[in-house]
Amino acid sequence: KAGVTQTPRYLIKTRGQQVTLSCSPISGHRSVSWYQQTPGQGLQFLFEYFSETQRNKGNFPGRFSGRQFSNSRSEMNVSTLELGDSALYLCASRSNPATDTQYFGPGTRLTVL
């Protein structure tokens, strides 16, 4: 069974631009979570989607948004990029929000110049 996939793997943007990241969960998994990872802050939870609905949201500004499609694929959007948004963005999937085991994708490395 294929794992979680994320595209693109690397992205360079400039301040003020917006970006969209994509995540395809493991086949059959309907819950997708997004995390931001930086050396100083570690793994920070952004939000979780299940059945096209946002279930939980972390403490991030409204510039960070997401959505999930009927095939469980998810996208994350960051508008008006800031230098501090440079990070590794990780997507993780589990079969449903009640499931205890979560699998990560390889991540998208975003650099904001």
Add this chain to the structure above:
Amino acid sequence: GQQLNQSPQSMFIQEGEDVSMNCTSSSIFNTWLWYKQDPGEGPVLLIALYKAGELTSNGRLTAQFGITRKDSFLNISASIPSDVGIYFCAGLGHSTGNQFYFGTGTSLTVIP
């Protein structure tokens, strides 16, 4: 999200030595997961624990779910160079609103 206390923060060991690391929480968890992350890659799930007192092995890796349900331990025996990386714990419980809390990570360096 909330971070769990993970120690040690970093380790430098000789190839062949055993390694131990642990995570502690102020909350009771129902699940503990251990991940390994290589630079620039996503965390890879190593071991999942679902029951207090549970001891689970995956090759040279052994993890335990603490009896108090507030801690977990990971041991690596006979370390090899490819064990290099950052190890994370993750916990899940009713108090976390069904969201995972993550440890701060242990950076492991194995000297050949």
